[in-house]
Amino acid sequence: MSSSVERKRIRKSPAARRAEIVAKAAETALSDGLESITLRRIGDALDVRPGLVSHYFPSVEDLVAEAFGDAASGELDALLPPPDPEDDPTARLVDFFALTSGPAWNDISRLWINARHLARHRPALAGRVADQEASWRERLSALLADGVEQGAFRTPDPVVTAQMILVVLDGLGADAGAEHEALPPAVRRMAISLAERELGLAPGALAPL
16 A cells, blocks of 8 residues: 655745745746746746746836846955945955956846846836846946055046946847957957056956966
């Protein structure tokens, strides 16, 4: 006589369930694009009913915006962690440029291109894109300002310099179809060269080790 034990579903708190849904949607966005996010697909991926997903996100547009925000925030914290008073600004900037290449950077670059394209007709996503752009400017500007204060960098306006660096990085990702390795070496170094020039550093000072 055979017997089976029904697998018990683990009841999660509302906050944990919502975070799980957002994380799965962000993972889906990075692998297949924001257009691929549907309530049914995320429900299937988590082995829950689509109705449970819609309980937390009645509109798929809100889930798309949240998924982008989650992925972009994770990218920011990975590439430019919140500063520590003991951090060396130059070393942090070298690490930042070293990380802005490779498969992970390619994936997030594609997602930014995807989000900016879709945001033209999706207000919730447009708002989240604007928020993330502001967060990037603030984090990088703060790093450059710390460097100026410590005498490591020289620039009259860290905010403008930060924007210049980010614009070049965005352009490089778009120009190469987000494939960093497809660019000629001199082009790949454009953001680093610009940063060295604008921060009063010698050529090669920010080259990844």
